[in-house]
Amino acid sequence: MGQDWTQLERALFDPAGHPGRVAVAEAVRELMRAVATTTAATDDELGEVAGRLRQITAGIVAGDRCVRYPLPTGPFSGRVLGSGDPVFGMFNPVAGPLVVTIEPDGTAAGVLTPSPLFEGPGGAVHGGYTAFLVDAVMGTLLRALGISALTGTLSVRYLALTPLARPLHLSAWVESTDGRKVTAAARITVDGRPTVTATGLFIAAAGPAQG
Numbered sequence: 001m002g003q004d005w006t007q008l009e010r011a012l013f014d015p016a017g018h019p020g021r022v023a024v025a026e027a028v029r030e031l032m033r034a035v036a037t038t039t040a041a042t043d044d045e046l047g048e049v050a051g052r053l054r055q056i057t058a059g060i061v062a063g064d065r066c067v068r069y070p071l072p073t074g075p076f077s078g079r080v081l082g083s084g085d086p087v088f089g090m091f092n093p094v095a096g097p098l099v100v101t102i103e104p105d106g107t108a109a110g111v112l113t114p115s116p117l118f119e120g121p122g123g124a125v126h127g128g129y130t131a132f133l134v135d136a137v138m139g140t141l142l143r144a145l146g147i148s149a150l151t152g153t154l155s156v157r158y159l160a161l162t163p164l165a166r167p168l169h170l171s172a173w174v175e176s177t178d179g180r181k182v183t184a185a186a187r188i189t190v191d192g193r194p195t196v197t198a199t200g201l202f203i204a205a206a207g208p209a210q211g
């Protein structure tokens with residue numbers, strides 16, 4: 001398959017070239033986790049923290065959109081690193097970030113341990129979050145295969161609760177192609193047990209690829 005992602009990464013987006021941006025996103029991720037989970041701090045202490053945080057934020061000039069380097073349209077294989085997007089983005093504090101590898105056989109695989117911020121019912125991962133992950137992995141796989149497409153219909157089957165604080169193994173592959181309609185499938189496995197399976201009907205762009 002086409003070029004190796006690492007070559008593209010060097011040409012288009014190398015996180016090593018943005019150490020400050022990557023570091024601040026990581027620090028904010030840690031902050032969000034601490035804020036959402038602390039049981040030690042008092043309300044007064046947290047109020048004081050909020051004031052200090054607002055001062056920091058006031059010192060950063062915000063834009064309207066996340067800073068991002070668009071993922072190139074494939075074919076490419078290897079490790080995919082994201083910049084501004086909410087699943088893969090190393091610049092985006094909301095992102096895991098999930099790192100996905102596009103295998104030479106045209107499948108995708110990645111691992112992510114979800115943050116407690118995405119807790120849903122039963123002390124498990126929120127189902128909307130796992131849907132978000134499988135959609136992104138399928139969409140990115142298609143992009144890596146050279147197909148610029150949007151999700152038309154996403155179908156998710158929750159087989160069992162997906163535990164928090166355990167590595168989620170994500171995989172995706174293409175099931176079939178029918179003109180502009182591409183059906184992809186994905187799975188989340190935890191400790192060797194599938195907890196989520198998904199099918200995505202993606203509609204490929206009629207025109208040139210979008211960034």
Ligand SMILES: CCCCCCCC(=O)SCCNC(=O)CCNC(=O)[C@H](O)C(C)(C)COP(=O)(O)OP(=O)(O)OC[C@H]1O[C@@H](n2cnc3c(N)ncnc32)[C@H](O)[C@@H]1OP(=O)(O)O
Nearest residue numbers: 071135136139140143150151152153179180181201203206
């Ligand atoms: C790089 C990082 C990757 C991350 C991936 C993340 C994936 C995403 O989140 S994508 C965002 C979510 N998706 C969207 O917002 C899509 C919004 N919808 C749209 O833009 C359009 O409806 C779109 C593009 C899906 C289809 O529109 P359009 O290109 O006009 O398709 P259209 O010509 O009507 O139909 C083409 C074929 O697809 C089928 N189709 C169209 N829409 C759908 C749909 N939603 N579901 C199933 N099939 C559909 C049609 O029936 C038609 O089939 P046939 O050829 O057999 O008649």
